[in-house]
Amino acid sequence: MDRKTTGLFLIALIAGLVSAMLGVGGGFIIIPTLILFFHYKIKDAIVLSLGTVLFTVIIGASLHYFFNGEFIDWYIISLIIGPR
Numbered sequence: 001m002d003r004k005t006t007g008l009f010l011i012a013l014i015a016g017l018v019s020a021m022l023g024v025g026g027g028f029i030i031i032p033t034l035i036l037f038f039h040y041k042i043k044d045a046i047v048l049s050l051g052t053v054l055f056t057v058i059i060g061a062s063l064h065y066f067f068n069g070e071f072i073d074w075y076i077i078s079l080i081i082g083p084r
Contacts, residue, residue: 004038011037027053 001009011033015026027049034045065072 007038025053 011030012026015029015033018029019026031042031045031049034040034048035042040048061072064070
């Protein structure tokens with residue numbers, strides 16, 4: 001692994017631990033770190049953070065449906081997150 005990948009992995013690990021201990025989202029750690037230390041543009045850092053949240057939500061909702069058999073109304077969800 002190169003330095004940037006290792007640094008991003010460590011930031012994600014620290015953000016996960018701190019957010020779990022404090023009960024807050026990790027975005028308040030990840031976004032400023034990406035901007036200050038990795039020189040990401042603000043918009044790119046926010047998109048990256050939201051993309052990880054979206055991925056986590058989709059996996060969590062799918063697993064909830066798989067294990068509990070509860071119906072997920074994808075039409076309602078598509079209305080909420082669809083194009084505006």
